[in-house]
Amino acid sequence: MKYWLMKSEPDCFSIDDLAKLPDKTTIWDGVRNYQARNIMRDEMKKGDQIFFYHSNAKPPHLAGLAEIVSETPIPDPTQFDPKSQYFDEKSSAENPRWMTVKVKFKKKFKDILPLDRIRSNPKLTNMKLVQKGARLSVQPVEKKEWDEIMAMIGHTNLAY
DNA sequence: GCCAACGTTGGC
DNA sequence: GCCAACGTTGGC
Numbered sequence: 001m002k003y004w005l006m007k008s009e010p011d012c013f014s015i016d017d018l019a020k021l022p023d024k025t026t027i028w029d030g031v032r033n034y035q036a037r038n039i040m041r042d043e044m045k046k047g048d049q050i051f052f053y054h055s056n057a058k059p060p061h062l063a064g065l066a067e068i069v070s071e072t073p074i075p076d077p078t079q080f081d082p083k084s085q086y087f088d089e090k091s092s093a094e095n096p097r098w099m100t101v102k103v104k105f106k107k108k109f110k111d112i113l114p115l116d117r118i119r120s121n122p123k124l125t126n127m128k129l130v131q132k133g134a135r136l137s138v139q140p141v142e143k144k145e146w147d148e149i150m151a152m153i154g155h156t157n158l159a160y
Numbered sequence: 161g162c163c164a165a166c167g168t169t170g171g172c
Numbered sequence: 173g174c175c176a177a178c179g180t181t182g183g184c
Contacts, residue, residue: 009182033167033180033181054183056181059183061184115183132162132164132165133166135165135166135167
């Protein structure tokens with residue numbers, strides 16, 4: 001099993017939005033970065049664990065946990081929709097350019113973990129998230145980083 | 161709202 | 173294949 005961090009702007013799609021869905025599951029659409037696509041297409045596997053990160057929030061923070069539930073990569077449906085802001089005219093159903101995964105809500109943190117607390121933890125200085133200029137919206141997390149963050153969250157801090 | 165750090169595009 | 177110009181991300 002692998003560990004990942006996925007960013008979303010809460011004004012656009014928050015962890016509460018995910019939790020509110022009937023099956024608490026969504027296709028992670030709208031990613032238009034090749035590095036992120038390659039991770040989702042080639043490296044993410046069913047059962048992998050995800051930190052759900054809220055970017056462009058005040059403060060930016062980790063909001064909870066999710067999990068990959070798709071067995072195989074899924075073509076991002078928004079690339080075929082001319083009305084979508086993510087429409088890609090160079091993509092086709094026969095040869096889709098943007099592949100993604102299906103993600104399911106697991107837990108929401110009662111208390112968020114702000115970015116500055118992650119940044120100030122000396123054990124987490126190598127995390128991609130706190131590297132200068134790290135904009136990648138889908139990124140790998142080392143197991144020891146995952147464990148350290150879960151320790152910072154604490155067992156009593158996992159809401160529904 | 162600013163802007164640094166990246167990523168992408170397209171002319172050559 | 174280089175690289176300047178442009179667009180985007182995302183913290184601050």
